[in-house]
Amino acid sequence: MSDRFALATSVVAIDGPDPDVGDDSRRRWSAAVHDGWDIGGNANGGYLLAIAGRAMAESVGAPPLTLTGHYLRPAPAGPCEVATTVVRSGRRLSTVAATLSMGGEATLQLLGTFGEQRPGGPSRTTLEPVELAPFEECVVPPPPTDGLVPELMNRIDLRMRPEDAGFRVGRPTGRPEVSGWFALGDGEEPDEIALLLAADAFAPPVFNTDLPVGWVPTVELTVHVLGVPAPGPLRCSFRSSIIEDGLMEEDGVMWDSAGSLVGTSRQLALMPR
């Protein structure tokens, strides 16, 4: 677990505002898709979102409130570049478009609005935190039947609700749900950028249906950041109550260790036909 998340998603401005473009709203950022944050050689979608999201956040000096990524190509480990364009810069909210490219090819296209989430203002959340056994009583995701543990699982500390992990050994629950705890490795604490990784780190809930377990490519992933996580593992729950003609929705909710709702996610993905 030596490759810390903050380092594995770090970005460096390639230059200041681009004089050739004559437009100081555009910046370019150098980064790298690190080895080991992948599932079978393809970088995890939440990890890619975190790299690009960090560059976008730095371009306006504020964390994400809502960030959408559209996945264009698989991403092997290697150098990447993020091109950010500030579409609107406001007092509270700033909107940024971006492209993460590898080898000159657009790999992930993004659009987000950034701003500090301030305490105060009305709260009327009726959604209850998912019930989970304590972190220590939840289970490290068991290896799939082919025996290869996704490399990603060596970088983060996931603990699944025991029954939700049964699909690995032929005992799906029949409910399209996967819940559990998410922590970074090495005691690194989650921040708003880590929510982007957590949103796509668990196994797809559809693995708990009668459908075959296989690659479920994400078309689009949107994360809403609703609060700054307190230190400690995130309490997470993901569900897919909609699977229509090969299109699947997955909805996630993330609470911090203090019980505050800090983020939600929704993705549209393709089921194998």
Next chain:
Amino acid sequence: MSDRFALATSVVAIDGPDPDVGDDSRRRWSAAVHDGWDIGGNANGGYLLAIAGRAMAESVGAPPLTLTGHYLRPAPAGPCEVATTVVRSGRRLSTVAATLSMGGEATLQLLGTFGEQRPGGPSRTTLEPVELAPFEECVVPPPPTDGLVPELMNRIDLRMRPEDAGFRVGRPTGRPEVSGWFALGDGEEPDEIALLLAADAFAPPVFNTDLPVGWVPTVELTVHVLGVPAPGPLRCSFRSSIIEDGLMEEDGVMWDSAGSLVGTSRQLALMPR
């Protein structure tokens, strides 16, 4: 209801591929924010999404599967332009970024993936259609207490579940939910683009809480198109189970008259502080 939806969201290519840009992935489209599709002089968010979504769909010759819009400025009636960039053009899916501008200022920034939703492929939806009385037994949204019916309501035919409309006369249900039927005017039938309008046509479900009724500006709206609607009104349900420190999520589900789930929506909006 003489201004039909298809006309009110029509777009015309300004030119072919832009020779100045030297890039045939970029196009410009001329359109207009029509008078009468507004709430108090500001064009409805779903209507704006539909104008831009139509230009984006035409740029790749396929309907939207997932479309996200970030709202930058209020939009009065008047001419507008949509600049589309095809980020990736694939066999099944194409991804398009776009900006809708008015008076030279970016008003709505968008990112979407487009493609035909084909029947077949696995379906395992567990979500049940919302229960509603027949169209004729649901109610036209009553005017707000200030007496001004939003102009938009003269263009479409909304029928709310009677109890969900009670907030207009001081009887909110206490449940953050608004459900009802959505139809276009003049017997025009809904298509994939109309789902973009339906996703933001109902009153915010938070009006059924104890929070004050007021303008709830959308930061971001994402619509997933999961099927082609059959003719007839759409059965719609919108809920806000998350309101955190002044940020509000609103989730919508849309079924067609044949009972098929054809779309979902989620928006992030600001509650008045």
